Amino acid sequence: MKKRTFHFSGKPVNYYFDASFDVLNKLVPVESAVLITDENVFEAHKKKFKGWSTIVLKPGEQYKVQQTVDVVIDQLIELGADRQTTLIGVGGGVITDITGYVASIYMRGIAVGFVPTSLLAMVDASIGGKNGIDVGVYKNMVGIIRQPNFLLYDTSFLKSLPLSEWQNGFAEIIKHAAIKDAKMLQELNQNDLAFYQKNKKALAALIQKNVEIKVKVVQKDEFEQGDRKLLNFGHTLGHAIENEHALLHGHAISVGMVYAAKISQVLLGFTGTGLLVETLKKYGLPTAMHFDIDAAMEVMQKDKKKANAGMQYVLLSKIGKGVYETIPMKTLQKLIKLYS
Numbered sequence: 001m002k003k004r005t006f007h008f009s010g011k012p013v014n015y016y017f018d019a020s021f022d023v024l025n026k027l028v029p030v031e032s033a034v035l036i037t038d039e040n041v042f043e044a045h046k047k048k049f050k051g052w053s054t055i056v057l058k059p060g061e062q063y064k065v066q067q068t069v070d071v072v073i074d075q076l077i078e079l080g081a082d083r084q085t086t087l088i089g090v091g092g093g094v095i096t097d098i099t100g101y102v103a104s105i106y107m108r109g110i111a112v113g114f115v116p117t118s119l120l121a122m123v124d125a126s127i128g129g130k131n132g133i134d135v136g137v138y139k140n141m142v143g144i145i146r147q148p149n150f151l152l153y154d155t156s157f158l159k160s161l162p163l164s165e166w167q168n169g170f171a172e173i174i175k176h177a178a179i180k181d182a183k184m185l186q187e188l189n190q191n192d193l194a195f196y197q198k199n200k201k202a203l204a205a206l207i208q209k210n211v212e213i214k215v216k217v218v219q220k221d222e223f224e225q226g227d228r229k230l231l232n233f234g235h236t237l238g239h240a241i242e243n244e245h246a247l248l249h250g251h252a253i254s255v256g257m258v259y260a261a262k263i264s265q266v267l268l269g270f271t272g273t274g275l276l277v278e279t280l281k282k283y284g285l286p287t288a289m290h291f292d293i294d295a296a297m298e299v300m301q302k303d304k305k306k307a308n309a310g311m312q313y314v315l316l317s318k319i320g321k322g323v324y325e326t327i328p329m330k331t332l333q334k335l336i337k338l339y340s
């Protein structure tokens, strides 16, 4: 196990990498902890939860809503949770988002820790302190930026992770490489999904590297004034087509990244599209698809990243160097049409 402490807004957050779930009781006494997980994680790892007070929620994004928050709060009251209680979210991004949010409002805020169990939650969702819920069609509409006390990484959870969720995680990993780390993109290009599924050491190292990238971006810009926006690479168009075509998040982001790379070719003379596309394919991610451009443009218009002069879009000046630019809507539409 490797302990690293990162500071956010002056608050230290402990990260326990390459750790085992068994050490959780050294971080938080069993009697003052309440674990929150979902049915999939609970069923696949029942033994790990033995002896812990656990709230088991239904899995899925559709449950990341206020009604679930109410249910959790009722159960916490029933369990006698108080200001000394630590909530621990053991699950994917839905669980860590709900747990972080509930912890921030229950009794005006109690301690919280995360044990991310999906690859996406490990490298992305559980890092950075953003916690929230969806409201109707609006994702993450209500929430808060508040850091957890600790994160514990146990890759043995990933043994039960479905393939599609591995792909979702790798879409974000490739995104990190594209915007921040050219060397990592080369490494990803030389390997493939099966390699990391089999090679525990390489996977643990890759996860830690990705955590460090996201932590660094967030530390520079915790409240999303600047650099944190780079993490939206592939997400502007990605989100628009994700809902429209009911795509897997990672698949939509993958297509979004390819379009952003091609737009970067025209606007910034970017030359790495081939490498990016080849790498995405090695992780089972799609790099092209037909979609309704006008419908996608309409969703993007409503997107929160729209500035008055046009759309705030993350582009690449080279592999490992994300930049954000404001692109007039008409130019954006023309460029997207050009590559469809």
Ligand code: NAD
Pocket: 038, 039, 040, 041, 044, 059, 060, 061, 064, 091, 092, 093, 094, 095, 097, 117, 118, 119, 120, 121, 124, 125, 126, 127, 128, 129, 130, 131, 132, 139, 140, 157, 158, 159, 160, 161, 162, 165, 168
């Ligand atoms: P998720 O929590 O829905 O997990 C995906 C699926 O994998 C679920 O069915 C879950 O039950 C299952 N699962 C998780 N771990 C498993 C395991 N070890 N074994 C078997 N099954 C397992 O979603 P996700 O993909 O982890 O995260 C997506 C969510 O994260 C979205 O709600 C998104 O908004 C949020 N998110 C938040 C941030 C942030 O900064 N707060 C950043 C990115 C994403």
